[in-house]
Amino acid sequence: MTAIRVLLRRLSGLFQGRLERDMLERNMDDEFDFHVQNEVAENIRRGMSPADAQAAARRRFGGVAQVKEDYREAHSLPFFQVLWQDLRFGFRMLRRNPGFSILAVLCLTLGIGATTAVFSWIEGVLLRPFPKVVGQERMMAIAGTYRGVAGAPGDSTDISWPDLQDFERNCKLFDAFIVDRITSVTLAIGDRADRTTGSLVSANYFDALGVRPILGRGFEPAENFGRNAHPVVVISYQMWKERFHGDPSIIGRVQMLNGMPHTIVGVAPEGFYGTFVGWAMQFWVPISMQERFTRDGYQLEDRGAEWIEGYVLLKPGVSPGQAQAEISAAAMRLEHDYPATNRGRGVRLFPLWKTPFNNAGTLFPTLSVALAVVCFVLLIACANVGNLLLVKAFGRRHEMSVRLAVGAGRGRLLKQLLTEGLILSTIAAVCGVLAANWCRNLLPLLLPARGRVSMRLPGEIDWRVLAFSIGVCLISAVFFGLVPALQSGKIDLLSALKAESGGVLGGSRQALLRGGLIVIQVSLSFVLLVGAGLLLKSLTAIQNTSPGFATHGVLTTSIDLTAAGYDTGRARIFQDALADRLQSLGGVQSVAFARVTPFGYIGYSSAPIAVDGYVVAPDEDPTVEYNEIGPGYLTTMGIPLVEGREFTIADKETAPLVAVVNQAMAAKYWRGRSPVGSRVQVKGHWMQVVGIAKMSKYRNLAEAPKPFFYVAMRQNINGLNLNIRTSLGPEAMTQALLSEIHALDANLAPSEVITMQEQVDRTTAVQRVAVTMLGVFAALALLLAAIGLYGVISYTVSQRTRELGLRMALGASTSNLLRVVLFHGLALTAGGVVLGLAAALSLTRLMGTLLYNVSPRDPFAFGSAFVVMAIAALAACFLPAYRAASTDPVRALRL
C-alpha cells in the first residue's frame, strides 16, 4: 500500500509542468536558505564572526547541489525520467529526418494496419460473429453427415427435428440445441414490398443465446409444436425502426408473412443480427411454422426430413471432443432404433469458424490464408524499416561514439534505439488501427451483392484486436529496433572517433545484416507471389470449367406466389398463363419453371431411392439429390439429353410418375444397362425413367460429378423459379417480365432477374476474394522488397564510390562495373528466391481447399513468380548499377 502511494506521488511529480518544477526549485531554495540562515544566526550567537559563521553553516549543511539532486531524485522516478528523456530525444531525431520517418511509418502502418484489419475480420466474422450473444465461445454449429463421407463442409447435410429433439433429451454435456434455419419472405408493408431474410428458430432461441427482446417477448416452449399453430414473429431492431418507424405499440400488431397473418410478439435488441454469418436476419418465427417457410411441405414430425441447421451450446468446461463423442453415440443409437430413416447417418459438431451452412465456412480458408499473408507483409515492412534504421544508425555513428566516450552505458544506447523504434511503431499502430477501422466494412464489397439481401461481414475492433495490434507493434519495434542495436554494439570507440568518413563502420558485419534482411524480404515476397499465382491459376481453372448448362442467353428469377396468397390451383393457372405470355414475346425462345435454380443458396432435396436389381451394401444409404422441374426445363437450361425425352405438358398431376436421371446415376444404379424404360422408387413411389440427362454441375463448379435426378414439378407454389432462354438482356427482360406479370396480377413482382452466368459467378466469389486479397498483398510485398533492394544496392554503391573509382582508374570498363553491382543485387535476390522456394514448397500445401485443379507445386505458378521477382530485382538494381558505372574516377578518388 505504502509503496503504491509513494509510486503515485512520484508519478504525479513526473507529469508536473515547468511551472510546478520551478515551484519545487524555489521552495527547495527557500527551505535550504532558511536552514542555513538559522544556522548562521546560531553560530553568531555562539560568538563566531559573521564570515566564519557563514562558512561553518555551509560546511555543516553539506554540498547543496548534491542535496538538491537527491531531493529532486526522491521527488521523481529516475526510470521514467530517463524514458521521458529518451522519448523527447527520439521525437527530435525523427523530426530531424522527416523523409525517413514518414517512409518508416508508412511501411509499418501498412504492415500493422493490414494485420489488424485481417484480424478484425477474423474476430468479427469467424471467432465472435454474433454480437450480443452470450457464451459464443461455447457455441458450435451442428450438421448431419452420411457414413463414409468425410466431414468436409460441402458434404454435410441438415438434421431432422425428431433427431435433434432426441439429441437434446439424450445428451448431458449440452446446455442447449438451437434451430436456426434461414428463410426468406416478401414483406409488404404499406405500398413497399421487399424480399426479407429471417430464420425459423426453436423456441429456446433467444433464451439460450441470452438475447432479451427490448419489446415484448421471445418464444415460449409450446411454440415448437403444432403444425402452423403459432403464427408469431419477433422482428429485428432494424426492421422495427425502418419499416415500423419505431412504433412503441408494435407488439400485438398483425403482419402478413408468406400469405399468413403473423402477430408481432417481440422486437430484438439493437445490434443483434441473428446467427447467420454474412447476412443480417430481419425476423424470427418458431419452427412450428416450418411448412409455411420452407419449400418441402410439412416436415416437422418427419424423421427422414433433413432441413434443420443449428447450433449447440456446450456446458461450461466441456471440450468439443467430449461433446462430439457423446452426440455421435446418440446418433449411433438413433441409427439402431430407426434404421429406415437413419441408416448411415451421423452428426458432426463444427467450431463456429467452420460452420458449413453460412459464410463462415466459406470464408475461413480465405481469411486464414490472408492472415498468414499479412504477417508476411508485416515482416517485410519490418525488415525494410530495420534497413532504413541501419542506414540512419550509420549516419549517427559519430553521435553514438561521442555518447559512449562521455560515459553513456551501452545499455543506455540500446534503450535509446529501442525507444526510437517504439515511437515509430506506436505512431504506425495508431494509424494502422485507424486504417483497419476504416476497412471494417470492406469485406462485403469484395463479395457480390445477392439480390437485395444486406450483407453483414463486419470487422470487429474489440479489446482483443487492440491487444493483438499492440502486441504486433511491440514485437515489430523490438524486431527492427534491435537491428541497428546489434550493429551499434560493435562500435569501436577509437576508430569511430578517428574516422573522418565512411568505411570503418560499414564493415562486413553490417553488410551481412543488410544482406540478410534483403534475402528475407525477397524470400517472403516470392512465397506470396507463388501463392497469388496458384490462386490465379485455380480461379482460371474454375472459370474454365463448364457447368454443363448454358450460362449465356439464359436468365433466371423467382416469383413468390405464397406471399400473394395463391393456392395450388390458382398458382398452376398463373404459371401456365405466364409461360404462354412469355413464349409469345419476341426474343424469347423458351420458358421453364423449376423448384431450385442451380448454384443458388436454396439447396436441393434428397430422397432415398431404390432400383430393381441394385443391391444396397449393408452400410449404404442410397440417397440422391433431385430437382423438380417443369416442361422444357432441360432445353431451356441447355442441358442435353443423352437418351430418351424430357418432361412435357402431358406429364401433369394425373399422368404416371416419371423421372429423368443423370449419367452418373445411370452408371451407378443400372451398371451399364440403359435405365430408360425401367423404374426407380423415390420416397416409396415408383417412377418410370424416361430419359438420361448429360452431366452438369448443380451447386458449384468445384463439385465432383455425382448422381442426380429430375422429377416433374407438380404442386409447388413456394418460391417458384423461372428460367428464360432469350436473346434479351436482364434489364430489358425485367421490364417485359414485369408488364406480363402485372397483366395477370398487379400485386406480384419477380425478384432480381440475372443471367445464369451471374448466378455461377456468385458461387466463385470466395475464390475471387482470395485472389484479389492475395494479389494485392503480393504486389505490396513485391513493392516493399524492391524498395528495400534498391535502397541497399544504392547505399552500397554510395559507400563503394572510392573503390569503384579505383577500379575504373585501373582500367575496368563501364559494363564491367555495371556487372559488379548488378551481380551483388542479383546474388541477394537469388539467395532470397532459393529460401523462398523452399518455404513456398512447404507452405502452399496449406492452401489446399482454396485450390481447384491446381497442384500446390504447380510449375507455372512457381515459374511466373520467379520471372516477376527477377524483373523486379533487375529494375531495382539497374538504377544504382547505372549510377555506379557512370562514376567519374577523378571525382570518386578525390572524395
Added chain:
Amino acid sequence: MDHEKSDVLHGSLGLMVLRTLDALGPQHGWGIARRIEQISGDALALNQGSLYPSLLRLEQMGWIASKWGTSENNRRAKFYSITRAGKKQLAAEAKNWARISDILGRFLKPSKDSV
C-alpha cells in the same frame, strides 16, 4: 538507483525525525536537525542537508505532513508534523528497535561462564 528505495528507517534517521516530531510537535527542518544533534551530542556526524530528502520520503510514505508557515523570526518556513500513520509507524518501529537492541545487548555482554 537502489539506495533511495531502501527503507528510510533502517538508517534510523527517519525514526529520529518521527520521534522528534512526536515529542515536540510541528517543527521546521532546522529545528529537527538541531534537536537530533542535541540528543545525540556530536556522536552523530550528519550532514544537515541529507535530512531533507529523508523528510520528503517520509512525507511520501504518509508518515509526516508539511505546511508552509511563518517562523519565530517572521520568515517563510516549511513546518513538518507527524501524522496518525506516522505515530503508528513510530510505535511499531520503537518496539522493534528496543527488541533488537535488547537482543544485541545480551549478545554483546561479556559472558561470565565463557571466560
